[in-house]
Amino acid sequence: MIRAALIALALLTGPALAHRLNVFAWIDGGEVVVEAKFASGARPRVGMVRVYDGADALIRTMGVDENGSARFPLEGAGQGLRIEVDAGDGHEDYWILTPDDIARQTGG
Amino acid sequence: MKAWKIAAAAALTAGAAQAHYGMIIPSDPMLAQEDGRSVALQVSFSHPFELLGMPLARPAVFGVVANGEPQDLLDALQPATIMEHEGFTLDYAIAAPGTYVFHMEPQPYWEPAEDAFIIHYTKAYVSAFGEDEGWDAELGLKTEIVPMAKPFAQWAGNVFQGVVKLDGEPVPHAEVEVEFYNEDGAAVAPDELMITQTVKADANGVFTYAAPHAGWWGFAALNTADYTIAHEGEDKAVELGAVIWVRFEDWARR
Numbered sequence: 131m132i133r134a135a136l137i138a139l140a141l142l143t144g145p146a147l148a149h150r151l152n153v154f155a156w157i158d159g160g161e162v163v164v165e166a167k168f169a170s171g172a173r174p175r176v177g178m179v180r181v182y183d184g185a186d187a188l189i190r191t192m193g194v195d196e197n198g199s200a201r202f203p204l205e206g207a208g209q210g211l212r213i214e215v216d217a218g219d220g221h222e223d224y225w226i227l228t229p230d231d232i233a234r235q236t237g238g
Numbered sequence: 239m240k241a242w243k244i245a246a247a248a249a250l251t252a253g254a255a256q257a258h259y260g261m262i263i264p265s266d267p268m269l270a271q272e273d274g275r276s277v278a279l280q281v282s283f284s285h286p287f288e289l290l291g292m293p294l295a296r297p298a299v300f301g302v303v304a305n306g307e308p309q310d311l312l313d314a315l316q317p318a319t320i321m322e323h324e325g326f327t328l329d330y331a332i333a334a335p336g337t338y339v340f341h342m343e344p345q346p347y348w349e350p351a352e353d354a355f356i357i358h359y360t361k362a363y364v365s366a367f368g369e370d371e372g373w374d375a376e377l378g379l380k381t382e383i384v385p386m387a388k389p390f391a392q393w394a395g396n397v398f399q400g401v402v403k404l405d406g407e408p409v410p411h412a413e414v415e416v417e418f419y420n421e422d423g424a425a426v427a428p429d430e431l432m433i434t435q436t437v438k439a440d441a442n443g444v445f446t447y448a449a450p451h452a453g454w455w456g457f458a459a460l461n462t463a464d465y466t467i468a469h470e471g472e473d474k475a476v477e478l479g480a481v482i483w484v485r486f487e488d489w490a491r492r
Contacts, residue, residue, distance in 0.1 A: 152335060152367070225367075
């Protein structure tokens, strides 16, 4: 019974690894661009973007577009941002824009 | 008899340092976002198991290909001393996820002992920020090992396969020399035959090797060029090496 449960768990977690989600974000023209991609190269068509500030407070949520992307204005990012994308079924990843990243990418 | 022994001893000593390797060793083959935004490369021409260096002149070509985009890095190489000889270092800033394939074409190296020039076309890979697409790309070098398994994210003990290519075509039954980069000098060879191992490719140019230990392993497929280079008025053969550096990791437990 335990064995069956373990196998079921392995099956449940397996697909999440085989289709690992990878999240990246960068700054383009005063906006943060978020891109989510499966390891296969495919883009998630649905997914929730959660943006946290440097104090780890949730400051924004939005959906991804049909290309697994999202954009939002660069605000409240003084201490950096953590941008999480949740595409469901355990497919979740994040990217941290550090204050250094932001300074470099905004020419500061 | 005594002379024979001395000659044999000399041959053993000389034989111990026969496998030359173009080397590009990245500080991290799998750069995570928590690891920073750059990798440091060590670039040399060496005997990696015995840690014996040879001078590496500024290469003819040094660059990186990532996400299909080539970038020339020749002028970014900083002269450095590696294994007590001239080599180079490079701090390369990585801005975006991807597989970064660093490659070098050294200037022809005159090796009097082999009465030939040596050119080792050398590659090393860095997967950045979780992105591993592009690890199997062929750069189109004069000679090249095209990996059939990721040249990173391998466990020690995993089998590694690659295709040996020369002028874009597989080389049937090519000889591939395999050597461990004995970075901390801790590895000991029970016999000089264990310093450089040799495997042969199959009829399709595919070779197979299972690395017994974690670390950087160099694979060098050697072929003789269809041209010569003049040395002191004489035409000399040119050994073309296709070198790939592959990183194997320790099996880890909680």
